[in-house]
Amino acid sequence: MTDLTSLFTDLVRLETRLYNVLDARLKAEHDLPLGQFEFMRYIATRDSARVYDLAHQMAITVGATSKAVDRLEAAGRCRRTANPHDRRSSLVTLTLEGERILAEAAPTVEAELQTWVGSVLPERSLEELATMLSMLRQRAEVDPRTDRVESR
Template sequence: MDAQVWDRVITLHGRVEHALSKAMQRRHGLGLSEFRALCRLARAEDGELRMQELADLIGLNQSSVSRLVARLEAAGFTRRDLCAADRRGVYTVITEEGRAIQEEANPTYRAVLTETLDAAAGDESLAPLVATLRSQYALA
């Protein structure tokens, strides 16, 4: 039973991630992890997070988040800053350009997410999962 449920979760996750990734890259030139990092930074106090905190929030390891932040910096969407209290602490800070691209891309993300979940709701094997997820979100 658990294995069947998990298989459906993985199937749904794969469909959603593929659709979001394709749309974000095509319409905004952003990778999905890049967009998610910008979202987390935009919501963070002062628009900054320690690199390890960002890694934990978006589900990447330290090496991957370092490469991700390097790409965001090269695009002008973030900058690095040292922690004043602990010079070993490195922060990544969203720039105005980063906020602008995140705000521009957010409607695409939301629309594609809804479209993909709506399509999955039409698949009899995924419909109960989508309904459960949506009902839990509505309660939150």
């Protein structure tokens, strides 16, 4: 029987080490923290996002997300505009500078992930792992006591 506590420990330590190595390389080569990269990547796949959407996706509070967006905006990598469908929120979009740095940084992230993950597991195992992690993440986003999506 699998020791779930050990599995959890391995997942957390792997995530921590991957995060640290990716963050260090992105900062060194692109002056871009991994957290900002992740925000920018999410925004780019949707053209725009509300702060609430970013907070939900990153599983952090709206306050922390708003501060992160402030830092991105101060760096000239994104901008906020009025949400035409909801006056209480704004839409975050990437600037041309944000798009440029994201395009430059993406291959760096892919190269590191290839080194640390892709070169270790065969393609079939990677596909299975991706499927399993997606299932676990989806389940983690639902409160098992209520079967409702958790809000942050």
